Amino acid sequence: MNDLRFEDNVLSLNSKNEIIMQKCNCTVGRNVSLHKHKFIEIAYIASGSGIHDIGDGFSSRIEKGDLILLNSNVAHGFKSEDVDQLVVYNCIFDPSVLRFAINKSDDFINIVYSCLFDNEKQSSVSKPYIILNDAVSVFPVINEMYTEYEEKQNGYEKINEANLIRLLVSIFRLQMSGRENGGGAYRRAIAESAIRYMNDYYNEKITCELLASRAYLSTGYFHRVFKSVTGTSPVEYLQEIRLKKAAELLSSSSLTVKQAAAAVGYSDMKHFYRIFRQKYGATPKQYQDNLK
Numbered sequence: 001m002n003d004l005r006f007e008d009n010v011l012s013l014n015s016k017n018e019i020i021m022q023k024c025n026c027t028v029g030r031n032v033s034l035h036k037h038k039f040i041e042i043a044y045i046a047s048g049s050g051i052h053d054i055g056d057g058f059s060s061r062i063e064k065g066d067l068i069l070l071n072s073n074v075a076h077g078f079k080s081e082d083v084d085q086l087v088v089y090n091c092i093f094d095p096s097v098l099r100f101a102i103n104k105s106d107d108f109i110n111i112v113y114s115c116l117f118d119n120e121k122q123s124s125v126s127k128p129y130i131i132l133n134d135a136v137s138v139f140p141v142i143n144e145m146y147t148e149y150e151e152k153q154n155g156y157e158k159i160n161e162a163n164l165i166r167l168l169v170s171i172f173r174l175q176m177s178g179r180e181n182g183g184g185a186y187r188r189a190i191a192e193s194a195i196r197y198m199n200d201y202y203n204e205k206i207t208c209e210l211l212a213s214r215a216y217l218s219t220g221y222f223h224r225v226f227k228s229v230t231g232t233s234p235v236e237y238l239q240e241i242r243l244k245k246a247a248e249l250l251s252s253s254s255l256t257v258k259q260a261a262a263a264v265g266y267s268d269m270k271h272f273y274r275i276f277r278q279k280y281g282a283t284p285k286q287y288q289d290n291l292k
Helices: 008-014 095-101 108-117 136-151 156-176 184-201 208-214 219-230 234-252 257-263 269-280 284-291
Strands: 020-026 032-036 040-047 049-055 058-063 067-070 076-080 086-093 129-132
Touching: 020 076, 020 136, 040 136, 049 129, 058 129, 067 156, 076 086, 086 136, 086 156, 095 108, 095 156, 108 156, 108 184, 129 156, 136 156, 184 208, 184 219, 184 234, 208 219, 208 234, 219 234, 234 257, 234 269, 234 284, 257 269, 257 284, 269 284
Parallel strands: none
Antiparallel strands: 020 086, 032 076, 040 067, 040 086, 049 058, 049 076, 067 129
């Protein structure tokens, strides 16, 4: 297991944004050597036991029921230490296949993916992968995906796109179970999803209820999570975005104050004047005139 190789055959398939399913059978003396690829891998240990090797001193014992989440470009391999075969099912995909499940009103899958696979947000994770023990509840989905991929009946790609969502949500539930108020990566993903939405649609009507619904959360829980991550409320955060955008428009365009206010989502001019002055120490008109 000292050689490092790249899965070129899988890389060529990946260009089609296909969800790839593989089944590896390892025996003592015949193992899966170190390799890496540019996409996400979910590995499920269906039987046997052995070692999951990452290189650079990282390795873990694995056994039936373990689930391994691997980010892109992580060199890894499997070694059987059991007389029985170490059977590993692999689900390999590019994150772009999830785009169909992410839209303006629903960002839950994006939050789930970010929570599971964004290493930069998982500062508490000391290894470049995650292992979940006793994950047998996800195997029926993995097995169905493998069968669909092998048989390749009409529409199998669409079925496995839906199955991938089922798989990710099931894994997410396993990881979150037993964690009071969820993990830190989850809370950050919720807040960052809301911030992205506010930056994209600040000129539209945005409420806490709307932001919470996109993450499948109650309004109260969403509000607490957002404030714990950012130190401010969603309403205050949105106000900061809008005022900054308004100031930019007043300084770089020929829009009137009323037009600039409307462009960032304000119709109540009295309210806009009051909060703008609190922020910048001048009325919008004074701010614009001073710059000119």
